[in-house]
Amino acid sequence: MVVHASGELLAAAAAARLITALVDAQAEHGVASVVLTGGRTGIGVLEQVRRSPARDAVDWSNVDVYWGDERFLPDGDPERNETQAREALLDHVPVDPERVHPMAPSDGRFGADAEAAAAHYAEVLATKASPATDIAVPRFDVLLLGVGEEGHTASLFPDTPYVKEVERTVVGVHDCPKPPPTRISLTLPAIRAASEVWLMTTGAAKAEPVAAALAGAQPVDIPAAGARGRNKTLWLLDAAAASELPTGG
Ligand code: 6PG
Numbered sequence: 001m002v003v004h005a006s007g008e009l010l011a012a013a014a015a016a017r018l019i020t021a022l023v024d025a026q027a028e029h030g031v032a033s034v035v036l037t038g039g040r041t042g043i044g045v046l047e048q049v050r051r052s053p054a055r056d057a058v059d060w061s062n063v064d065v066y067w068g069d070e071r072f073l074p075d076g077d078p079e080r081n082e083t084q085a086r087e088a089l090l091d092h093v094p095v096d097p098e099r100v101h102p103m104a105p106s107d108g109r110f111g112a113d114a115e116a117a118a119a120h121y122a123e124v125l126a127t128k129a130s131p132a133t134d135i136a137v138p139r140f141d142v143l144l145l146g147v148g149e150e151g152h153t154a155s156l157f158p159d160t161p162y163v164k165e166v167e168r169t170v171v172g173v174h175d176c177p178k179p180p181p182t183r184i185s186l187t188l189p190a191i192r193a194a195s196e197v198w199l200m201t202t203g204a205a206k207a208e209p210v211a212a213a214l215a216g217a218q219p220v221d222i223p224a225a226g227a228r229g230r231n232k233t234l235w236l237l238d239a240a241a242a243s244e245l246p247t248g249g
Contacts, residue, residue, distance in 0.1 A: 001214070001235040003242040007041065007202035010238050014200055015048030017236075018142060021196070022058045025141040031099075032141050033064035035186070037154065038071065038081030039146030041200045046088035060093040064138065066125070068145060069154035069185040070103035072114050072172070079180065080105065103170075103184045114172030118184045122170040125190070133193040133230075137169055143194035143229065147201040147241075148178060151209035151222035155185035163188065163223045188219060188226045197229035202238040210237060211244035 004010040018034070025032035036042065049055050065085075073080050082102040090100060101124055104110050104117035126136035133139070145153045155173045156163040162171050162185060169190035173183040191197060201210060212222045214235065219226025227233070 001237065001242075003237050003239060005239055007044070007238045010200065010202055010236055011041070011044040011048045012052075014045045014198070014236050015052055016054065017198075018045065018049060018144075019052060019054050019058055021142050022063060026059055026062060029139070029141075031062045031064060032058070033066065033139055035066045035068045035140050035143035035194065036081065036085050037068050037144045037146050037200075038084065041202050042144055042146050043084045043088050045144070045200060046085055046090075050089045050092050055093060058093075061096045061099075063095060063099060064128070065090065065095060065100045066138070066140070067101070067103050068143060068191065069173075069183055071155075071180050072106045072112075072117065072182040072184055073180055074107040075105035077105070106182070112182075114174070114182050114184060116172075118168075118170040118172040121184060122168060125169055135169060135189055135193055137190050137193045140194035142196045142198060143191060145191070145197060145199045145224070145227055147199055147206055147209055147213070147224045149205045149209065150177070151212060151217070151224050152178070153199065153224040153227050154191065155183035156188065156223040156226075158221055158223060163220055163226070165189070188223070191227050192230070194229050196232040196234065197227050198234045198236055199224055199227060200236040201241045204240040204243060206237075206241040207244035210235070210241050211246075214245065 130139035
């Protein structure tokens with residue numbers, strides 16, 4: 001776990017860390033892959049990547065971009081995670097459009113059918129599945145997540161069937177307490193296939209779920225507690241989000 005003095009520092013430091021991780025993954029595999037998150041903290045990190053002079057150390061044409069969750073809204077809606085990620089970063093770096101894999105919008109080929117959109121995304125992931133993982137998802141070098149006030153991560157909310165999913169890699173999610181109510185999300189088994197999972201969150205409202213997750217809460221109660229990477233699980237917090245942790249953090 002790393003605790004930064006402020007949310008601004010967290011965003012800048014996480015951006016530096018992400019650039020380095022992508023550069024390192026490209027040195028090892030040629031192509032790097034990242035799974036993006038929605039939310040203010042996650043988008044703030046992408047903005048800091050855009051602002052960093054070191055961003056050009058990444059060969060953006062060889063980065064596979066996926067999303068951990070999406071708000072099921074029309075294409076281009078300003079609340080879509082895809083729209084926000086494009087504005088914050090992807091529109092400003094030379095990514096290969098073929099390597100950018102957004103989840104479907106609610107006015108696309110699946111219309112308002114979130115299950116069909118989720119099943120399609122599962123197929124996209126399966127098509128690129130890596131032999132390194134035992135479920136049908138690609139090699140994810142870094143999977144970014146935010147954390148909600150009641151402990152949700154991606155669009156997996158407490159006490160829902162979605163957080164308990166063990167078969168599917170992607171689900172349509174309904175009746176979400178955080179708007180919009182309909183979303184698409186990777187499941188915990190898909191998240192856990194990532195090499196590195198970074199949970200990034202800021203602000204006092206996140207202090208309780210962070211403390212509960214790190215104390216070993218059950219994922220059904222605090223979904224963020226169930227998010228971990230195969231090789232690394234990294235919590236990136238600001239001081240306020242870390243304020244309920246036992247002394248010494
Ligand atoms: C979303 C998310 C969600 C988010 C958290 C934290 O699309 O809403 O992916 O899981 O990351 O709710 O959001 P904030 O950083 O804005 O608090």
